[in-house]
Amino acid sequence: MEVFIIYKSVIALAVFAVSLGIAAYSTWWERKFAGLLQDRWGPSRAGKWGLLQPLADGGKMLFKEEIIPNVSNRFLFVLAPGLFIITAIMAGVLIPWAPSVVINGETYAMQVADLNVGVIFLLSVTSVGVYGIMIGGWASNNKYSLLGAIRASAQMISYELAMGISLIALIISAGGSLSFADIVKAQDAGIANIVPQFFGFIIFFICALAETNRAPFDLAECETELVGGYHTEYSAFKLGLFLFAEYINMFVSSAVMAGFYFGGYNFPFAHEVYQALGLAEGSIAVSVIGFLVYFTKTLIFISVFMWVRWTLPRFRYDQLMNLGWKTLLPLSLLNLAITVVVEIFRGNITF
Amino acid sequence: MLGYTITQWLFGILAFMAIMFGLMVVFSRNPVNSVLYLVLTFFCIAGHYLLLNAQFLAVVHIAVYAGAIMVLFLFVIMLMNLNQDSEPQRTMISKVIAGVIGGLLLLVVVGALRGSEQLAITRYGHSEIGLVRNLGRVLFDEYLFPFEIVSVLLLAALVGAIMIGKKEDRPLAESNQE
Amino acid sequence: MQLTNRRKVVSDKHQTLSERIYFPAVVKGMLITFSHLFKKRPTIMYPEEQREIAPVYRGRHVLKRDENGAERCTACGMCAVACPAEAITMESAERKRGEEGLYREEKYASTYEINMLRCIFCGLCEEACPKEAIFLTDRLVESEYERETFVYGKDKLVEKIDQRIDVTKRQTPEVIEFKKRPGLKHNSLFDKTQIDRHRKPH
Numbered sequence: 135m136e137v138f139i140i141y142k143s144v145i146a147l148a149v150f151a152v153s154l155g156i157a158a159y160s161t162w163w164e165r166k167f168a169g170l171l172q173d174r175w176g177p178s179r180a181g182k183w184g185l186l187q188p189l190a191d192g193g194k195m196l197f198k199e200e201i202i203p204n205v206s207n208r209f210l211f212v213l214a215p216g217l218f219i220i221t222a223i224m225a226g227v228l229i230p231w232a233p234s235v236v237i238n239g240e241t242y243a244m245q246v247a248d249l250n251v252g253v254i255f256l257l258s259v260t261s262v263g264v265y266g267i268m269i270g271g272w273a274s275n276n277k278y279s280l281l282g283a284i285r286a287s288a289q290m291i292s293y294e295l296a297m298g299i300s301l302i303a304l305i306i307s308a309g310g311s312l313s314f315a316d317i318v319k320a321q322d323a324g325i326a327n328i329v330p331q332f333f334g335f336i337i338f339f340i341c342a343l344a345e346t347n348r349a350p351f352d353l354a355e356c357e358t359e360l361v362g363g364y365h366t367e368y369s370a371f372k373l374g375l376f377l378f379a380e381y382i383n384m385f386v387s388s389a390v391m392a393g394f395y396f397g398g399y400n401f402p403f404a405h406e407v408y409q410a411l412g413l414a415e416g417s418i419a420v421s422v423i424g425f426l427v428y429f430t431k432t433l434i435f436i437s438v439f440m441w442v443r444w445t446l447p448r449f450r451y452d453q454l455m456n457l458g459w460k461t462l463l464p465l466s467l468l469n470l471a472i473t474v475v476v477e478i479f480r481g482n483i484t485f
Numbered sequence: 486m487l488g489y490t491i492t493q494w495l496f497g498i499l500a501f502m503a504i505m506f507g508l509m510v511v512f513s514r515n516p517v518n519s520v521l522y523l524v525l526t527f528f529c530i531a532g533h534y535l536l537l538n539a540q541f542l543a544v545v546h547i548a549v550y551a552g553a554i555m556v557l558f559l560f561v562i563m564l565m566n567l568n569q570d571s572e573p574q575r576t577m578i579s580k581v582i583a584g585v586i587g588g589l590l591l592l593v594v595v596g597a598l599r600g601s602e603q604l605a606i607t608r609y610g611h612s613e614i615g616l617v618r619n620l621g622r623v624l625f626d627e628y629l630f631p632f633e634i635v636s637v638l639l640l641a642a643l644v645g646a647i648m649i650g651k652k653e654d655r656p657l658a659e660s661n662q663e
Numbered sequence: 664m665q666l667t668n669r670r671k672v673v674s675d676k677h678q679t680l681s682e683r684i685y686f687p688a689v690v691k692g693m694l695i696t697f698s699h700l701f702k703k704r705p706t707i708m709y710p711e712e713q714r715e716i717a718p719v720y721r722g723r724h725v726l727k728r729d730e731n732g733a734e735r736c737t738a739c740g741m742c743a744v745a746c747p748a749e750a751i752t753m754e755s756a757e758r759k760r761g762e763e764g765l766y767r768e769e770k771y772a773s774t775y776e777i778n779m780l781r782c783i784f785c786g787l788c789e790e791a792c793p794k795e796a797i798f799l800t801d802r803l804v805e806s807e808y809e810r811e812t813f814v815y816g817k818d819k820l821v822e823k824i825d826q827r828i829d830v831t832k833r834q835t836p837e838v839i840e841f842k843k844r845p846g847l848k849h850n851s852l853f854d855k856t857q858i859d860r861h862r863k864p865h
Binding site for chain 2: 249250257261269272280283284287290291294312
Binding site: 170171172173174175178441442444445446 | 689692693695696697699700702703704705706708
């Protein structure tokens with residue numbers, strides 16, 4: 135029992151630390167990547183290649199003056215950023231980072247929690263995450279914040295539907311388990327879910343952009359119209375928490391996409407490679423390689439998120455709603471229907 | 486711990502919190518606070534589902550009620566910008582009427598529950614009834630017909646909502662301008 | 664009426680299917696941004712790396728000394744008259760006995776101030792100067808926190824004896840040729856020795 139508690143705490147702490155670290159360095163990479171895409175160099179002063187930039191930014195956030203508007207609802211105003219970052223980190227508990235390690239006959243899963251309702255848990259956590267934005271926007275008592283919050287919530291509710299339905303199609307074609315670990319494990323055979331579910335992946339990716347409030351769907355904080363959006367009134371570390379949570383969201387959804395559609399820690403000919411290297415399945419070395427593979431995929435997805443941001447202009451709000459309700463929702467339903475028919479013919483669904 | 490198991494303690498705490506937050510929903514003056522307390526109540530109820538080993542129900546409860554429906558509630562309240570200043574003054578008569586109706590409702594509930602302690606609790610053979618697989622089996626085998634009826638009901642509601650939300654038919658020239 | 668040949672006929676035709684699904688356009692845009700990853704960057708890393716400035720760049724002024732270290736300025740006021748921004752003020756004084764090493768002629772500027780906030784760096788002072796005393800250099804006027812500090816006195820304008828400031832860079836053959844024009848005759852009255860001595864052979 136003690137071993138179990140220690141190992142779970144170590145994994146939980148590791149996931150927490152990695153989430154925060156990645157979130158911090160995502161800010162660096164976002165600026166660097168933006169610079170590179172725009173024929174600039176990006177941050178280059180703080181440390182080699184500007185690598186100390188996140189520390190400088192974090193320090194700045196910490197030591198700046200905190201301003202809480204007098205007219206705000208103080209309790210909710212302080213609560214909101216915490217709520218937002220908690221829900222952002224909570225979604226990360228599901229991700230199976232590496233193949234399980236077997237030590238002395240005991241199997242240790244490289245995952246904080248393997249819920250048998252993992253996919254739905256993911257959806258519910260993302261949908262609860264909108265409370266942080268809504269409460270923050272409302273408690274600021276500022277019309278820009280309120281509009282940003284309302285936009286964010288409407289957008290999240292709209293895109294959750296298409297996202298959920300594309301996930302249902304994924305689950306049906308991936309063997310019917312709602313557990314994240316099972317979905318990743320099922321891609322062990324060599325074919326990642328992207329092959330049968332390419333269409334679903336596109337829908338999921340677009341929805342993930344909208345759910346994480348990233349460009350081209352970053353209407354909740356669009357500067358040209360709403361100053362700073364829902365965090366207009368926030369300053370210092372509370373603002374930092376909001377921005378941090380957004381990057382954690384991006385990290386988690388990248389990891390989710392890499393796991394759901396691109397095989398997670400699996401890669402083509404994994405078993406052959408392990409055999410050639412003389413590594414036994416379940417050993418620590420295999421786990422490390424698997425983790426590195428998964429992590430690389432996640433980082434690539436984070437870069438794709440940024441690449442999209444620095445390419446596409448922002449949608450107009452009615453375009454956003456039209457895309458969500460009139461395009462993505464019917465398309466995801468169509469995808470679901472096609473998936474079901476295909477799976478019936480393949481004999482995976484029986485009555 | 487005072488002769489109770491951890492589960493009983495958790496049940497007690499969750500139940501107490503659920504009732505507390507439920508009361509706060511009613512008593513808080515600010516509608517936004519009411520909604521937020523209601524969300525907390527839902528979380529407590531989800532905790533109860535978890536205690537019953539019904540993880541699927543718990544998660545779906547959070548996803549649907551806390552994550553979607555209450556967000557819409559909050560959305561509407563924020564859009565209407567209800568403050569305690571704009572709350573209409575309640576007259577004595579309306580308070581009396583509300584009290585009478587509430588009392589009657591309480592009476593009905595107590596009457597309905599009276600004698601329920603003698604009812605035998607029907608248990609399924611295993612405690613994993615709340616898990617997805619088993620729930621799916623039960624829902625799509627035994628209760629398929631009610632399930633489909635419910636889906637038709639929801640579809641009807643959906644169509645109704647779209648009909649209400651639909652714009653009036655306008656002359657062609659006017660709609661072309663959009 | 665056609666003003667340029669770049670006119671474009673705008674139509675309000677509906678989008679075709681391939682345009683309406685947006686996806687090809689999105690992919691095209693993504694590829695364009697991606698190609699910029701490998702483009703050459705025009706960035707100049709400023710303090711380490713500096714942009715080369717033109718030889719005739721007009722920067723911060725200097726009041727020259729002659730080869731013996733005596734100030735050349737005689738406080739004639741030609742520069743102040745020529746200055747379109749009225750940035751230059753000065754007061755003259757008479758040279759005392761024993762100050763021959765300090766001032767080249769009998770009269771000198773006891774104060775000489777240029778207001779760098781007014782100055783437009785046109786170089787007319789340099790052109791007006793009959794004594795080859797004031798030059799514009801390739802140095803920059805530094806940023807300051809107070810407005811008063813932008814009024815440069817002699818302490819900042821006169822070159823230090825041990826740190827002579829090279830002004831030959833501006834004296835390109837074209838400039839020297841220009842200065843030979845009849846209207847600028849006063850410049851040729853003076854010895855070109857210093858200028859010729861500093862100039863590197865081309």
